[in-house]
Amino acid sequence: MSFSQQVVQPAVLEGRSMVVLYGSETGNAEDIAVELGRAAERLHFQTTVDEMDSFKLADVLRASLVIFVTSTTGQGDMPKNTLKFWKNLRREKLNNTGCLRSLRFAIFGLGDSSYLKFNWAARKLQARLLQLGAIEFFRPGEGDERHDNGIDSIYLPWYQELKTSLLTNYPLPPSISPIPDDVQLPPKYSLELLPTMDMDMDMDAEHGGHAGAPAPAQTEDELRFLAARTKNAARSHVDHPLSAAEQTQADWRRLNAHFPADIARRDESFEREHPREFAALDKHNILKDHPHKYLLEPAAPVLGSPPADMLPIPDTVVATLLSHSHAAPPDHWQDVRHLTFDIPLLDKAYDEIAGFASHLTLVIWPKNYPEDVNELILQMGWEAEADTPLRLKGVPRGLYAHNGVATLRHLLTHNLDITAVPKRNFLRDLIHFTQDERERERLGELTLPGNEQEFYDYTCRPRRTIIELLRDFTGVKIPYKRALDMFPVIRGREFSVCNGGLSLKEAAKDNNLRVQILVALVEYKTIIRKPRQGLCSRYLKHLSPGIQLAVRLKAASGTPLVPNWAWARRPLIAVATGTGIAPIRAIIQERDSYKNTADTLLFFGCRNRSADFHFHREWMEHPEVKVYPAFSRDRIEPDPATTTSIVPSSDPLTVAVNTVHPVQYDAHRNYVQHLIRKHADEVGVLMRQNPIVCICGNAGRMPTSVRSALLDALVISKVVADPEEAEKWLANPFNVTLWQETW
Known part of the structure; x- marks a missing residue:
């Protein structure tokens, strides 16, 4: 194919317009929306690509066709930049009006099948649009991040079929041809x-x-x-x-x-x-x-560190880094850092953010290094x-x-x-x-x-x-x-705040919040000789105490955990692996600020007791918390330093009952799912008391394995009679509040 330097402007054809609206937290849905918009331009649609919250329903109805692209966040929730649009769409007065009968739409969802509510945002949006009379001009697509090739495995075939369908069902005039891929579109x-x-x-x-x-x-x-x-x-x-x-x-x-x-x-x-x-x-x-x-x-x-000047990013404050320490030994396979910031509340009082203090996220915008910038400029x-x-x-x-x-x-x-x-x-x-x-x-x-x-x-x-x-x-x-x-564009990276309760107020006298994060730096090797480093990991790794940076403090998306006395008196079953302990620690500290806090079972998985058993000394200060640690790389042997609150894990394969959901890949390992089954009776006791269940950590096979173990524990402890009933029981929000945060 011969590619040309020529730039061709799409033709302006009456009644041929398309709007591509996206809902995105990390940018993946936006990337797909941009690609769909470019494909539509080559078919001479007058195209607009924007986030859903930038459009009103009346604006959407003016387009010939609309494509919605959305990811799912939290516990089956809509992304933040769709909430205004979604709220308008759900207004009760729109019911039974057929107000969207003139809308022709298609929808593509991005999801992760390790979550129970897979692609719920796209499914909810599709159902509401159809309910209001809109008509699909092309079949829906559902991408799955867990697939071998990620979202592309489903998206690319869907994308090719969509282009063919558009050209077939919305043909161009005989004198106009699609703009070929070897010709540039205008910037x-x-x-x-x-x-x-x-x-x-x-x-x-x-x-x-x-x-x-x-x-x-x-x-x-x-x-x-x-x-x-x-x-x-x-x-x-x-x-x-x-x-x-x-x-x-x-x-x-x-x-x-x-x-x-x-x-x-x-x-x-x-x-x-x-x-x-x-x-x-x-x-x-x-x-x-x-x-x-x-x-x-x-x-x-x-060719040193990135400059310290800050961008005028909306809704940010200037935070000061107070401390930056290693949270794992230097020879550990993973570099983990513990950072503490002072963040001014400005005109806000602490009580104004207490409504989501149990689970905050800190957003940090990384920068590129001068050596990389200079290399690109020269290249x-x-x-x-x-x-x-x-x-x-x-x-x-x-x-x-x-x-x-x-x-x-x-x-x-x-x-x-x-x-x-x-x-x-x-x-x-x-x-x-x-x-x-x-x-x-x-x-x-x-x-x-x-x-x-x-x-x-x-x-x-x-x-x-x-x-x-x-x-x-x-x-x-x-x-x-x-x-x-x-x-x-560089996007802000979100980190779960790993402290809560009174520890947030350590700097309250200066109208500041004392905020901590636990960060596993992204550093690994591939077939490329130079080690891989994440942009934000490299940026954070070299930050020194005293430096100031623009940050945003916000509530985590999709969390059902609203701190109050009733919340603190419900049992907590927490399952965390690695740095997934960060939000769990914040929740436990927040619960500790209330009286008569209910019991907590914490199943924590890491590699080694001596390397990445994060915050282990703190659990002794919480008598209501019982910790079962699973060290996947340590020899399983009695621990002479055992305390009453931290229970050492023994051989995970000696559970006295047959598991309902056997998992093959984790055989001969010591993982959190083994301990859940081993201590099923204790899990069952709390399951009968309308508990909160939190699962935090790696988004690979861990969430699915943990959920299977919880289902087994329900059967083993005789909370339910069989696996089918266990599935229904765990899915019922009146029995349990289930919250998952994995990455």
């Missing part, structure tokens, strides 16, 4: 270089004058511009000081965090990392700038543009810049995820930006329908990053103006 976003002092001098020279000399003016606008520039230059001199009012206004602009010049003046390190930011001066304060701005030879970028040939201010005209959702102005280097550092695993669309678009026929051929092979396994083996399986892919395709030169269209 969605625009980057425009702003005039700088260097550019002014170059422009003067082009007009025949020496650098700094006024150019011959041709229009009144040019005359006004030159007069203002001369005036401002004169008034910047010490012999022509500003008036008091002018100086106050200039200082305010200079110190305002949202004024671009402030970015360039934060500290000396910024000058070294952004050597050409002298172009961002504001007119009245030249003599107040850091002296490094006036070096004739700008310093080379420092793409962006040296001339990298540090020149850019005006951003339209930006992807989740990208933040001060007053819509940033440099390319700043965008690559703070906003664009250049170390993400590339999506299929990224490879497909790269074909337009290389003149090397071998590279075009190889990129084309990787993105061909039917070559999904080869694409997966090249990108996802080894976790190859965008930067590493571009090293393989050195002929690729992406125009800087396409950066916002090509690279994904």
Whole structure:
């Protein structure tokens, strides 16, 4: 296939429009929505892609066709950016009105079959749309993250069938053909270089004058511009000081965090990392700038840690890192860190967030490292543009810049995820930006329908990053103006807060919250020689106490756990593995702040007692908590240091009864599911008392195995008579509140 540099605008055809609406927590549903929108554009649909909450029902009805793409979060819940739309859709007054009878829609759901309520968000949305009279123009699809090739296993065949169906059932006029894949679509976003002092001098020279000399003016606008520039230059001199009012206004602009010049003046390190930011001066304060701005030879970028400046992200506060410690020995297979932050409540009192204090999440936005940013700039040939201010005209959702102005280097550092695993669309678009026929051929092979396994083996399986892919395709030169269209946006990472109750109030006297998180850093090896590191893991790993960063504190999505005295008096059966203990610890600490707290059974799984038995010393302070630890890599032997509250696990395979749900893969291991069966009688006692059951940890086979063990425990303890009744019993919210958080 021959790929062209030509850009083709879709035709404007009356009555041919499509809206693709997504609900997404992690960005996967958004990625699919964008791909569907691009496919629709190639079929000459006037296409809009946006999150559900950006649309009203009346807006949706104006489109010829609507595709909904949504993930499921929490316990079968809708994603956060769909809640307003979903609330409007569920209004009782819409019942039996047939108000959506003119709507033609399709829906694709993203789910994880390890959850009991698999793809519930998509199913609920589909059912409500049909109930209100909407008609499906194409069959629904349900992707499963647990499949060998993830969501793509179901999505890609569905996607191909959808395109065929659209072209068949909504044919184009004979004179118009679909836009082929080898032709570029117009960009969605625009980057425009702003005039700088260097550019002014170059422009003067082009007009025949020496650098700094006024150019011959041709229009009144040019005359006004030159007069203002001369005036401002004169008034910047010490012999022509500003008036008091002018100086106050200039200082305010200079110190305002949202004024671009402030970015360039934060500290000396910024000058070294952004050597050409002298172009961002504001007119009245030249003599107040850091002296490094006036070096004739700008310093080379420092290949150190990411800069400390923060983006203007809505609903964030500036947190201070108080402590950063290792939570596992240095020789342990996993690097686990325990971080503590002070977070200001600003105008909020502690009681205002107490309604979700049992399960908070902390959102942190990581940054790229200067060495990676510099490598990409050199690889793409962006040296001339990298540090020149850019005006951003339209930006992807989740990208933040001060007053819509940033440099390319700043965008690559703070906003664009250049170390993400590339999506299929990224490879497909790269074909337009290389003149090397071998590279075009190889990129084309990787993105061909039917070559999904080869694409997966090249990108996802080894976790190859965008930067590493571009090293393989050195002929690729992406125009800087396409950066916002090509690279994904860095998303905030959510971490379960691992403390609660009184420990949150340790800094309350300063109107701060003392918040802790337990983080397992993502570091591993694949067939690629260089070890893999997650973007946020690398960022957090090198944070030092005292550093400040923008964070968001919020309630975890989908949690049914509302702290109050009645909640604390219900028994708790908690099952956690690894860092899944974080939200469980917060819940236990929160319950401890109430009187007459009910009993807690904690089944905690890790590898070694001496390495990753997190917070084990604390459980002795909670007499109502009985802990059964499962050490999967330790020899099973009596522990001489046994206490009454921590019960050592013995041979998990010596359960005296036959299990109803035998699991083969975990034979001869010591896992939490074995202990649940072994202590089924204790589980049964609490199961009869309307307990809260929490399952937290790895999202692999653990949740399914734990659920099977709970069903077995119900039968073993004679709470129910048989497995069928156990299934019904566990699914009944009047018997048990079941909450699962896995990743």
